[in-house]
Amino acid sequence: DAKTTQPPSMDCAEGRAANLPCNHSTISGNEYVYWYRQIHSQGPQYIIHGLKNNETNEMASLIITEDRKSSTLILPHATLRDTAVYYCIGGYGGSQGNLIFGKGTKLSVKP
């Protein structure tokens, strides 16, 4: 089973910041938090990942709480092309390396 909990859907106005929450209270101390997104039926696209510290790249920012029980993915200026299902994934299922996808959050960016 997925180790993360996300809201099933969210809306965001174009140009505004999209803040996507994720609860991962059961991940272990050495498991990373990964974010992927899937636009329509395309292959999942890697966004960002982190362990303890906040991270930022050209796509997004990841804010992880100090207790590592939750995190927030921030898309600073959402565009219509950011409409997608966003998956928060905790760890890699141990030594197996596979990703355990939950149902994700369907983000709809509206004009």
Added chain:
Amino acid sequence: DSGVTQTPKHLITATGQRVTLRCSPRSGDLSVYWYQQSLDQGLQFLIQYYNGEERAKGNILERFSAQQFPDLHSELNLSSLELGDSALYFCASSVGTSGRGDQETQYFGPGTRLLVL
């Protein structure tokens, strides 16, 4: 573009048939993963190969098999196809330096859409 390629993009076949899906990982990546995405099950991990050897198995049916070749491309073979096998099949790759795939970013291909009639 993730650098992972998959062929074919679409495949339509009949029940009972056998098909082969192909994946070429990103240049330099040693690990290849296969995932299945159906409407009712979401994205499910099937199998992982690392440098030619099977590394991990997920919810892969016995009718399905995979292999990774010396040039690191991988093939997923689906046999005795059933209607329920209709799905998107994704391949992903990672560097695989540890062999275990721990905390390694996986990059996904565009997928193969399989329709079994």
